Structure formats: C-alpha cells, structure tokens
Amino acid sequence: MRRLLFASLAFSLTATAVLAQAVPGGKLNLIVQPEPPSVMIGITTNAPALLVGGNIYESLLRYDENLKPMPSLAKSWTISDDGLSYTFVLQDGVKWHDGKPLTSADVLFSVNDFLMKMQPRHRNLMTHVESVSAPDDKTVVFKLKEPFEAFIRGLSFYTMPILPKHIYEGTEYATNPANDKPIGTGPFKFDEWKRGSYIHLVKNPDYYLKGKPYLDELYYQVIPDGASRSVAFETGKIDVVPGGSVENFDIPRLRDLPNTCSTEKGWEYFAPLSWLWLNNRKPPMDNVKFRQAVMYALDREFAKDVLWNGYGKVATGPLSSKLPFYKNVAPTYAHDPAKAKALLKEIGYDGKPLKLLPLPYGETWQRWAEAVKQNLGDAGIPVEIEATDVAGWNQRTSNWDYDIAFTYLYQNGDPAIGVDRNYKTSQIAKGNPFNNVEGYSNPTLDTLFDQAAVAYPAAKRQELYDQAQKKLQEDVPVAWLLELGFPTIYNCKVQDLVTTASGLPESMRDAWIKK
Amino acid sequence: MKDFWKRFSQNRGAVIGLCVLLLVVILSIVAPFIYTKSPWAMVQRPFIPPFTMDAFLLGTDPMGRDLAAGLAHGARVSLLVGLVSTLVSLIIGIPIGAAAGYFGGWVDDLLMRFTEFFQSVPSFALAVVLVAIFQPNITSIIVSIAVVSWPPVARLLRGEVMSLRSREFVEAAVLSGQTHLTIIWRQILPNTLSPIIVLASMMVAAAILIESSLSFLGLGDRNVMSWGYIIGAGRTVIRQAWWVSFFPGLAILLTVLALNLVGEGLNDALNPRLARKGR
Numbered sequence: 001m002r003r004l005l006f007a008s009l010a011f012s013l014t015a016t017a018v019l020a021q022a023v024p025g026g027k028l029n030l031i032v033q034p035e036p037p038s039v040m041i042g043i044t045t046n047a048p049a050l051l052v053g054g055n056i057y058e059s060l061l062r063y064d065e066n067l068k069p070m071p072s073l074a075k076s077w078t079i080s081d082d083g084l085s086y087t088f089v090l091q092d093g094v095k096w097h098d099g100k101p102l103t104s105a106d107v108l109f110s111v112n113d114f115l116m117k118m119q120p121r122h123r124n125l126m127t128h129v130e131s132v133s134a135p136d137d138k139t140v141v142f143k144l145k146e147p148f149e150a151f152i153r154g155l156s157f158y159t160m161p162i163l164p165k166h167i168y169e170g171t172e173y174a175t176n177p178a179n180d181k182p183i184g185t186g187p188f189k190f191d192e193w194k195r196g197s198y199i200h201l202v203k204n205p206d207y208y209l210k211g212k213p214y215l216d217e218l219y220y221q222v223i224p225d226g227a228s229r230s231v232a233f234e235t236g237k238i239d240v241v242p243g244g245s246v247e248n249f250d251i252p253r254l255r256d257l258p259n260t261c262s263t264e265k266g267w268e269y270f271a272p273l274s275w276l277w278l279n280n281r282k283p284p285m286d287n288v289k290f291r292q293a294v295m296y297a298l299d300r301e302f303a304k305d306v307l308w309n310g311y312g313k314v315a316t317g318p319l320s321s322k323l324p325f326y327k328n329v330a331p332t333y334a335h336d337p338a339k340a341k342a343l344l345k346e347i348g349y350d351g352k353p354l355k356l357l358p359l360p361y362g363e364t365w366q367r368w369a370e371a372v373k374q375n376l377g378d379a380g381i382p383v384e385i386e387a388t389d390v391a392g393w394n395q396r397t398s399n400w401d402y403d404i405a406f407t408y409l410y411q412n413g414d415p416a417i418g419v420d421r422n423y424k425t426s427q428i429a430k431g432n433p434f435n436n437v438e439g440y441s442n443p444t445l446d447t448l449f450d451q452a453a454v455a456y457p458a459a460k461r462q463e464l465y466d467q468a469q470k471k472l473q474e475d476v477p478v479a480w481l482l483e484l485g486f487p488t489i490y491n492c493k494v495q496d497l498v499t500t501a502s503g504l505p506e507s508m509r510d511a512w513i514k515k
Numbered sequence: 516m517k518d519f520w521k522r523f524s525q526n527r528g529a530v531i532g533l534c535v536l537l538l539v540v541i542l543s544i545v546a547p548f549i550y551t552k553s554p555w556a557m558v559q560r561p562f563i564p565p566f567t568m569d570a571f572l573l574g575t576d577p578m579g580r581d582l583a584a585g586l587a588h589g590a591r592v593s594l595l596v597g598l599v600s601t602l603v604s605l606i607i608g609i610p611i612g613a614a615a616g617y618f619g620g621w622v623d624d625l626l627m628r629f630t631e632f633f634q635s636v637p638s639f640a641l642a643v644v645l646v647a648i649f650q651p652n653i654t655s656i657i658v659s660i661a662v663v664s665w666p667p668v669a670r671l672l673r674g675e676v677m678s679l680r681s682r683e684f685v686e687a688a689v690l691s692g693q694t695h696l697t698i699i700w701r702q703i704l705p706n707t708l709s710p711i712i713v714l715a716s717m718m719v720a721a722a723i724l725i726e727s728s729l730s731f732l733g734l735g736d737r738n739v740m741s742w743g744y745i746i747g748a749g750r751t752v753i754r755q756a757w758w759v760s761f762f763p764g765l766a767i768l769l770t771v772l773a774l775n776l777v778g779e780g781l782n783d784a785l786n787p788r789l790a791r792k793g794r
Contacts, residue, residue, distance in 0.1 A: 247751065252755075253755070302557070306577070306578060307578075358737075367577070367578055370578065370737075373738075374553070377553070377555075378556075384738050385737035385738055386737070387734075387737055
C-alpha cells in the first residue's frame with residue numbers, strides 16, 4: 001500500500017512538473033466581501049480593499065511564506081553592516097497605467113509625503129527613519145536613526161504602496177478623483193466598478209515582467225449574503241473564495257465538492273492569532289496561578305478540530321509560529337483539567353462566577369464562547385456568557401470593562417510591529433481595543449521588548465525574543481487560543497494562486513488557468 | 516368538578532393535548548435527574564445521527580452536545596418562560612382591564628388609549644427591541660414577553676367587567692356599601708375567571724413561541740439551553756445534520772399545539788352554553 005502511495009505520489013509530482021507550464025489567457029471570478037469603500041490602498045487599507053487594490057498598486061518588496069523579502073518594484077537591495085542604511089534599486093521599464101515611467105521621485109513622494117499624511121501605520125514605521133533620499137532615478141536610500149531589523153519586513157503593499165506623484169502631487173489626497181479610477185504599476189489595471197455588483201480589472205499589457213500576468217481579466221463579485229456566496233461557488237459562478245469570506249460551517253461542504261482545492265497559505269504576513277483577554281487588574285485574574293489554570297482548562301485542540309474544521313494551529317504563546325523569531329519555548333499548556341483544578345485549589349479560588357465576552361463575529365465565535373464556558377466550568381470556574389454587538393465589544397474591551405474577552409489580532413510580519421503592543425506597559429491606554437488591554441505590566445519584559453526591537457542583527461533579536469516568550473508564557477497575561485486558519489477555497493483549475501505571504505492580493509500576477 | 520371533567524373529556528383533542536402537555540411537564544421535572552450533566556457539556560464526538568447510539572438517542576449537535584439532554588432541559592426553560600411571562604402579563608393586564616371596565620368614563624378612555632398604544636406596535640418587533648435594549652437574559656426575556664402580551668388580557672377583562680358591572684348582584688353590592696375594590700375583587704373577578712383561564716392557556720403557547728423566536732435570532736439568554744436556541748444553532752448545519760433543528764422544532768410544535776388544544780377544551784368545559792355541538 002505504502003509503495004503504491006509513493007508510486008502515485010511520484011507520478012503526480014512528475015505530472016505536475018509536466019503540466020506546470022503557465023499558459024496565458026482566461027478570466028477569474030473572485031469574491032470580495034464586504035464591498036470595500038475604495039480600492040485606493042494608500043488610503044483605504046481594510047482587507048477587501050487590499051484584496052483588489054493589491055493587484056493595482058505595488059510596493060518595493062514582496063515576502064515569501066517565511067517572510068523573506070523578494071523583489072517587487074525593487075529589483076535588488078543592500079543593507080549596510082551597521083543596519084542603518086537600506087539601499088533599493090528599482091526595476092527597469094516600470095510604467096504607471098497611464099504610460100508615465102516610475103522613478104525614485106514617486107517612491108520619495110509616497111514615503112515622505114502621501115503615506116505620512118494618510119496612514120498611521122506608515123507613520124509608526126517612519127519613526128525609526130532619519131531620512132529618505134534618491135541619489136538617482138533608480139535608487140532610493142533609507143537612513144535609520146537606530147538599527148530596526150523589522151524595517152525590511154515593513155515594505156509590503158499593505159504598509160508602503162508606491163503611488164504616482166504626477167497624479168497626486170499638490171492635490172487634496174483624500175478627494176482626488178483618481179481614487180475612484182486608481183492608477184498604479186501593478187499587473188492589473190482598473191477597468192470598471194459597478195457598485196453592489198462587481199469590480200472589474202484587466203490585464204496590464206505593459207507590465208514590466210514579460211509574459212505576466214497570465215490572466216486577462218479579474219472579476220471581484222460582490223455578494224452580500226453568506227449563503228449566496230457559498231451557492232455561487234457551488235454553481236461555478238465563482239472560482240476563488242478568499243479566506244474568511246464564507247462562514248466556517250460552510251467550509252467543509254465547499255471543500256469537499258469535486259474539483260475543489262483549498263490552501264491555508266497566504267496568511268503568513270498577517271498571522272492572525274486569537275486569545276482571551278484576561279483582565280489582570282481584577283481578582284482572580286490578577287493571580288498568575290489562576291491565569292495558568294485557565295490555560296490548562298482550555299481544550300484548544302477541540303476548538304481547532306470542531307469549530308475551525310481543523311484549520312489553524314494551537315498557539316504556544318504570544319507569537320504566531322508563522323512570525324520570525326517564533327520559538328516553541330517552555331512552558332506550554334496542554335489541556336489538563338486536573339492541573340487546572342489543583343492550581344485553583346492552591347490559590348483558594350472562591351468559585352465566584354466570571355463574565356465572558358464573546359467576539360460578535362457570527363456563529364463560530366458564539367459556539368467557541370460556549371465551548372470555553374464549558375471548559376472553564378469543568379475545571380471549576382463558573383462562567384456566564386454576555387451578549388454583545390460589535391460596538392459594545394469595542395467599547396467594553398477598550399474601556400477595560402470585562403473579566404474575560406475574546407479577540408484576535410494580526411501580527412503584521414514582526415513582533416516589534418504586531419506583538420509587543422499587546423504586552424508593554426507603555427501600551428496601556430484606554431480607548432483602544434488593540435493595545436495592552438489586559439493591563440499586564442512587567443518592567444523586565446518592557447526592557448526585553450525595547451531591546452529586541454532595535455537589536456541588530458537578527459540573531460541578537462532572536463535571543464531577546466526567546467527570553468520574552470518564555471517570560472510571557474510563564475506569566476500568561478492573556479490566554480492564547482489558536483493561530484487562526486482562513487483557508488482559500490478555489491477551483492483546482494487555478495494554478496499558482498498563492499505565491500506570497502500576503503496571498504491573493506499579491507499573487508494574481510502569477511496565477512494562471514489550466515486548460 | 517365532575518361535570519367540568521366530563522365536558523372537557525368530550526373534546527378528544529383536548530385530552531390528547533393534556534397528555535402531551537403532562538409529558539412535557541414530567542420531562543422538565545425529571546430532566547436534571549436523567550441528564551445529570553449540564554446540557555452544554557460536550558460529551559461525544561459531534562454530528563452523531565439520531566438512533567445510532569443508545570446513550571445518545573437523538574444524536575449530538577455540531578459541538579458534541581447530547582441533543583436529548585438539550586431537549587429535556589430546554590423543556591424546563593420553555594415552560595418556565597411560558598408560565599411566568601403569562602403570569603406577569605395577567606398581573607399587568609387584569610388590573611388595567613378591570614379598572615377600565617368598572618369605572619368607565621375618562622379612566623376607561625385613558626387606560627384603553629394606553630393599551631392601544633401597545634397593541635399598535637407589532638408585538639414580536641417590540642419584544643425584539645426590548646430584549647436588545649435590556650441585554651438578553653432570562654428575566655429581560657420574560658418581562659419583554661409579558662409587556663407585549665398583556666393588552667389582549669386587558670381588553671378581554673374590560674369587556675367582561677363592563678357586562679357584569681350592570682348586573683343586579685353588583686348593584687346590590689354597591690348598595691350594601693362595599694368599596695369598589697371589594698366589589699371588583701369579590702363580586703366581579705371570580706365571574707371572569709373562565710375566559711381568563713382559556714386565554715391564559717393560549718398565551719402560554721404564544722410566549723413559548725416568542726421565546727423560541729428570540730433565541731433563534733440569537734437574542735436568547737446565552738447561558739440557558741432553550742429549544743429556540745438549539746434550532747438557531749442547528750440552522751447553520753441543517754444540510755449536514757437535519758436532526759439538530761428537527762427535534763426541538765417538533766418539541767415546540769407539539770407543545771404549542773397541545774396548549775392550544777387544552778385551551779379549546781377548557782373553553783368548552785368552562786362555557787358549557789357556548790360549547791360547540793356535535794363533538
């Protein structure tokens with residue numbers, strides 16, 4: 001049997017090798033959910049806007065699934081030995097969709113002017129930058145104030161799209177008419193947007209990579225109703241269902257359809273991680289043993305297998321395993337109700353009921369709250385689930401008005417960008433549901449995180465992050481749940497659909513349809 | 516009493532309804548004894564079809580919870596909500612209806628305009644709004660159902676009281692110097708009891724339906740297993756696991772039908788002159 005398996009595997013490998021000759025032509029129908037307000041990703045950066053806009057605009061770099069930088073608009077780059085100077089050389093023959101050539105002036109304009117005004121995320125990154133200059137038409141140099149190793153992972157289309165200077169300079173950026181008919185350098189050009197119906201992109205024939213893109217047309221269909229989205233895929237109206245655009249409970253059914261493929265790849269850059277905020281300010285959550293007991297009480301394998309259809313991964317600690325500097329360090333917490341009970345007994349927990357605030361994002365999260373309630377109840381922590389809506393959830397968590405609350409956040413390519421914000425003392429501030437909401441404060445850890453952010457080179461950072469992960473996993477400021485998996489479901493005829501760490505928004509230039 | 520039972524039992528539907536109802540009541544009483552674990556406990560693998568495992572006769576839901584346990588515990592919740600909310604709406608509706616019918620004049624006008632105000636809003640929509648405002652929990656659900664269901668009680672009672680108000684025994688009571696309160700309480704209300712009992716049995720059925728609909732919409736108490744909740748949670752997997760929504764649906768159907776049949780039987784038994792012939 002095993003030999004047969006190997007034989008067939010070998011056969012299928014050679015078969016793909018033979019078939020993997022990309023052929024041009026064809027169109028692809030995708031779902032965009034919900035309909036974005038705009039696809040000008042210099043201004044609007046929510047997921048659906050990126051999904052479409054990522055084909056129109058490009059940035060200096062792309063990232064592979066291990067977040068290693070790959071050329072995009074920059075064909076090569078060098079980093080000085082002290083980690084303070086980054087030099088990028090632009091590709092030859094890149095043209096904007098209106099025919100004008102791309103030069104280093106466009107990059108300077110985007111980085112120093114447009115994005116500084118329009119994007120807080122970019123401003124945060126630029127706090128580490130001393131100056132940006134362009135010695136010639138093809139070269140851009142970033143000088144940093146201090147070594148910031150994460151910088152090389154902050155140049156994606158999501159954080160730093162390059163925008164056309166000749167269209168935006170001297171105009172009101174937010175109201176420029178070009179926002180509705182975006183001009184980029186990307187593999188696809190904007191053609192038409194029928195609001196409430198579809199967004200149509202067409203191939204950019206002058207794309208600087210000869211032969212690419214392969215596809216002629218992309219249709220991003222707007223289908224507001226969840227059940228209808230599933231049906232649209234079942235009937236073949238849709239070829240690609242991006243991760244997160246159908247309900248979890250529909251996924252097994254769609255995945256099991258004939259001629260249907262699915263992949264979890266393409267989320268490495270965002271690396272969504274879910275956890276329970278434990279309000280460290282209130283007893284009994286202020287007791288580290290209680291928080292450890294919560295970790296032992298949770299059956300996270302169950303949540304993964306039953307609620308998330310087996311997608312994703314049980315989190316070991318504060319970093320997603322997809323992130324650089326992740327390490328599986330001790331202690332980790334397997335499902336062990338007996339240990340949880342012992343810990344609770346040790347601290348003399350009084351059994352006072354706690355309130356659990358679920359994430360109001362639909363059925364899966366509701367069921368998950370029920371499972372957590374049951375897990376904690378079995379360990380002897382009575383829990384009541386509260387009812388909430390999105391506004392209520394935001395308000396309650398950002399004002400610290402909760403006992404235990406669900407959340408999940410993107411980690412954005414580096415712990416210095418997407419992780420330490422949730423644990424540093426300086427990040428404790430009311431009014432923001434994405435910072436240190438749990439109120440954990442540990443000076444040792446603050447120092448570790450601060451040093452790790454500016455340590456250079458990467459090996460030094462690794463050492464510091466190892467310590468930080470260990471410390472956090474001992475202290476359990478929040479109860480980590482799962483690295484969420486949002487599978488992309490697609491018709492198997494589509495090849496090379498996901499080729500970067502950001503997935504669909506960036507990969508359409510490589511995708512092609514098997515004839 | 517013997518007469519009452521005789522007349523009641525002439526309505527065969529009512530007897531069947533009563534049996535079903537008794538069964539549900541018994542189920543809700545013994546639920547904690549046969550299903551000692553919480554109905555939320557995840558006891559087996561998910562999606563076990565019904566009638567395949569003896570221990571889980573009705574199968575399990577998408578999270579591996581025992582559906583039979585959920586149904587049994589849900590019966591308690593549904594009956595509790597039905598009875599208590601009906602009681603509360605009687606407590607609101609009876610004094611308003613009695614006062615309006617007894618005193619007449621501007622009191623009647625005032626109270627009836629007030630009642631009509633509630634009647635003019637679709638009751639389920641009002642219940643949804645109330646529950647959403649007060650945060651869904653079992654108390655707010657009971658209160659909301661009561662608030663939307665009392666107007667018919669008030670109107671019914673007003674009519675009954677008005678017709679009794681001019682009867683000779685009431686006038687005799689007035690002449691004998693009894694206070695208004697005593698007259699209403701001692702002379703009039705006992706005579707309105709039978710239509711109220713009939714109405715109340717129907718209201719219990721309606722309350723169970725409203726609670727189920729609220730839970731189905733996700734506006735139920737998150738910590739209480741009710742039939743509507745099971746249907747709502749099962750709705751998303753109806754193509755993979757029909758039984759999750761089917762059995763609680765059947766339970767609601769049977770209970771509500773039983774209550775209506777019993778109500779009809781009570782009507783026959785309590786108003787012998789109005790009883791339809793030919794049964």
